[in-house]
Amino acid sequence: MSRVLAGHPGVQTDMRDRVLSAIRDLGYRPNAAARAMRTSRTGNIGVVAARLANPLYPEMLQALSRELTRAGHRMVVWDVDDDRGGGAAVDAVRSGGIDGVIFTTATAETAQLYATLTAQVPVVLMNRAVPHWDCDQVESDNRAGGRAVGTYFAGAGRRRIGLITGPLAPSTIRNREEGFLAALDRRGHGIDASRLIRVDHFSHARGLEAATRLLELASPPDAIFCVNDVLALGARDAARIRDVPVPEALWLVGYDDIEMASWPAFDLTTVRQPLTEMAAGAVTLLLGRIDGTREGRERVLLPNALVVRGSTARHAHAPPPD
């Protein structure tokens, strides 16, 4: 019987038919728990996310859900913003209830959690990378994305350039910031320290506050890069409140291309991450490691694209991401 179900090659045709029809007649479904016990494989994949309220993560989860479902796996979600989330993930993994984990919010600061998980099951980092960790990692080229924005600003003659950035722990932020500053530096347009604001977390409110401070400077910026869209939407609202015309008096660029960026209220120029490809890559790597068909660690770096909208002058030519 199991031979039929497993698609074993050497089985008589009439035998197989008999078994299959019996399966249908009885409405037989293999029991997941028994199978899991025997094979020590549950089909459950954990996804560690944070701040489901931040629109980027739902979009990431949706992409992951699609890929995992397609591959016949279940997606178990933990929110590490919730204090219990990390502990719950560790419990589930240590009890063998999870075959592998996709981390979307890893930083060096979550090393403890990572270490515990990876000791038990394959782990793949998606979105945020951590250089020294020994696991598969899928990210987009945030440095190139940052560079593209810097080049864009410099090439368009923006000179009083502002930057709203955040904690350096996430590789995404670090790389975007570095790429952006490097591109400006290379053209001799270093940014003034007074026009760099580092917020403590990523939210619309923080973006609004930071941009307000920049706009209150004696010499306010003529362009601001926000290291992600949530901040940029807040910055756009700051300009709105102070009646600073965008893009005439202020260019604004974000990062991620979340859905709201394209809404007329914001019409935000931003850098799009290839979420679908990232999710597909992460799932493929993880499943390959789980079923043992893959050995070495891989690092995937996907390209992303500057999406020019009305928060910067449309007519300005967007240079290629050098």
Added chain:
Amino acid sequence: MSRVLAGHPGVQTDMRDRVLSAIRDLGYRPNAAARAMRTSRTGNIGVVAARLANPLYPEMLQALSRELTRAGHRMVVWDVDDDRGGGAAVDAVRSGGIDGVIFTTATAETAQLYATLTAQVPVVLMNRAVPHWDCDQVESDNRAGGRAVGTYFAGAGRRRIGLITGPLAPSTIRNREEGFLAALDRRGHGIDASRLIRVDHFSHARGLEAATRLLELASPPDAIFCVNDVLALGARDAARIRDVPVPEALWLVGYDDIEMASWPAFDLTTVRQPLTEMAAGAVTLLLGRIDGTREGRERVLLPNALVVRGSTARHAHAPPPD
């Protein structure tokens, strides 16, 4: 051993200590699959959602995640917008891999899916209810919410009232619409058919299109109720594009109080659903049914609250939801 772990009452103190220390020394973790096989309980709770990209659902999932994690359960998410989502849910449930399911997007049209699931495990409906289905249901009082908006409009002297609504399958929409129209009717302010638009799905783009059509009428509305916030944000952008001042020339009210509603770009008056309480209620009901401590079906109806912001005149007195 199992007695200690299960917290069984009659066990010698020194015995328990010996066992516990051994557990600690060996780093023993009970195996989830074996336990699941023996008890036919996995600790996995399925959540069926849709359109994770619609901001209401992430907020709902976050609330559910918190409650389920707190209760020591895992949250498995299916996106039924993905064609495979429904089938995957059924498979998981029929193989015994899931102890119970929370449905956040049920309508009479998903009867097939519901029937299959509920035949196998306890099911709780959250957010959307379906009157004739025999299962626990947790919703907020959408009818009262709709009434509150109608009363608010009528009491504030709005007379050319518009409604942007959607498919009638979800109970939430049906009830909001009915409550709204009933409240207006009662005050003799039925709305003109030309000012009612029914969109085919809920998105910013649809809200924008619908509102644009309303604003192009010879006698455009002086107030529009959108049955959810995503539509309302689109409508707000329609007004922005046409330079219709809000709230001076147009009042706008949404429903759900998603995070973006409070952003300055929208500053949207809306009706807040008590998501945390709804999630807590749904989880409590489901777990109670799973462990057999509860028998009869329950229907929970939670109150919600009109949140007045700048898209309607702040000074106008918001009447109680009658």
Added chain:
DNA sequence: CTGAAAGCGCTAACAG
């Protein structure tokens, strides 16, 4: 090529 049996790790029931 097909039938029979062992055993995965746990819990509940039973014997001491």
Added chain:
DNA sequence: CTGTTAGCGCTTTCAG
């Protein structure tokens, strides 16, 4: 109060 055992439903191995 504690030690032992049967058996959950599957897959894999071993006999036939």
